[in-house]
Amino acid sequence: MSDMLTPVLTDNWGDERSWTIEAYEAQGGYRALSKALAMSQDDVIAAVKDSGLRGRGGAGFPTGMKWGFIPQDNPNPKYLVVNADESEPGTCKDIPLMMASPHTLIEGVIISAYAIRANHAFIYVRGEVLHVIRRLQHAVKEAYLAGHLGKNIHGSGHDLELVVHAGAGAYICGEETALLDSLEGRRGQPRLRPPFPAVAGLYASPTVINNVESIASVPSIIEHGPDWFSSMGTERSKGYGIFSLSGHVTNPGQFEAPLGITLRELIDLAGGMRNGHKLKFWTPGGSSTGILTDEHLDVPLDFEAVAEAGSMLGTRALQIFDETTCVVRATLRWTEFYKHESCGKCTPCREGTWWLVQSLAKLEKGEGTEADLDVVLDQCDNILGRSFCALADGAVGPITSSIQYFRDEYIAHLTHGGCPHDPAASTLFAPAGASA
């Protein structure tokens, strides 16, 4: 049985000058790289497969299996692309990781690129995080100077060029095929699959795209072994992950724990709900994962159990809202986000998210009738699963789940002629006496 928290990736975050190569190597950094370069490439892939690591960017696809899909007989160059476009509302783990310890990611990139025989790798980082971009650029330069990047890395015969590439503000570029289009210098719009990126990705060549946390987990798997990694977590959701608690808890923050920890345990670690308040609803993994309620405090936070509860583990972005928060307001705001970020390629998403905003805005103002709720659900039904990518599916998640759990609150807006909540009460600087 593991300890409740298991800092691996977050362990060095508070260390003196943790972002520098000196600090990283002083605590054992780049040892895994030496070990990996002494292994065969297939053995590195096998280790990651055996560890049970599943993608940490939301979808949970087994990382080693993804690497195994790269056709090594394809004559084109192979590419590794790190998805560092962290933008899913509530998700805030990759950004502090790259700020505090960019070398953890870079070491993972070098090992992963070696395994899939890629001589070119890219870190696609969102553009709106200036200091993170600085630290990445600086760390890549340090890694070149140390001989960890470039030609014939430490005599292994393996070459790797690594480019830090900043995006320009588009949530959709977190979707892997839109990211590839963006990295090719185009509008970030998703591609139809198949072909999958493993076969025809960047420049129509075999490409692995992995989330920051997935790649950053690789050095620890190589260093301590796949059995060590899989000794943590649950039966089909192995290892540790960073859980990000935000919102109405006393001490929001990052908590690295084996998959399967519960929200009850995490809220307790975060010092409980803010003074005198109680949990109303929460997202398990960002706004694209349907909301859950206080009935779900003991659901193990792993891929299977959260799916069984009707939502998705996603990025473990736990946004916590207490009883002062209006669920209709929250849902409308998320819907406005999806409308704003829809890339416009697929009609059900482009038009559908626009109509959803109109319908929900009316409901929030207390206009319309209960039958309008069914219209909204019908709109959702006409959007879900009808577009190239998952953005539109994510957009309907908060709506259908909030109507499922809080239908009465929607109706209260109609009977009350508007929102029955005082928005001031849910702020952190709520005036004394403000209440829901």
Place this chain on the structure above:
Amino acid sequence: MNPTEPSEGRASDRGVQKHVLNRIDDKTVGELREIAARYPHKRSGLLPMLHLVQSAQGRITPEGIETCAEILELTSAEVSGVATFYTMYKRRPVGDFHVGVCVNTLCAVMGGDEIYDRLSEHLGCGNDETAERREGDTATVSLERIECNAACDYAPVAMVNWEFMDNQTPQSAKDLVDDLRAGKEVHSTRGPRLVTWREAERVIAGFNDDLANEGPSAGPASLVGRNIARERGWTAPGVPASNEQKGEGE
């Protein structure tokens, strides 16, 4: 339009394009080519190249679009199509300090809506607008409603030139913009002294400014779980508990 201003677009005329190219200096053109050369296929350089155009010219200009198109052997329409897709590219100038207030759900609920409203009132400008420069101001400030910037454990969050300004209140945000307009030195809560928007765009384009070593490793919220684990001696299996000297500081 002011008749002394060069006309926007219509660059198919070679004479116009030549005039236009003269406005982006040779150093910048060289750097744009340098960006394109970082990639196996040069078109991949377009996003950072457009960031560099903003750094050099203060916004995405028709001249900048033409120059990128020429370097990448694309049409200006193809480059425009990309430039208009991404929200960080501005077709109108922003302030020296571009202030974003997160109004996505979590930050909005925690106070972002109120912060945005108070700030908009205080500056007398709305979304994607620049506040009027007052007498005595040494810098200008613009305002934007932004989406989630991946700092939810520091809500409500504001950004200045894409640096984190964590844990804001309506008052702290007002003080922030007042200090910026007055030319006072302002630091990011998790980064260095704030640079101007054009200087920031240069870093985003890939030209580092040697400020990576400024600021802490992490803010306090990022360390909450790590510090609890240290206090309670919790570790990953087989990993010795960190000793005290390893430090709780930043």
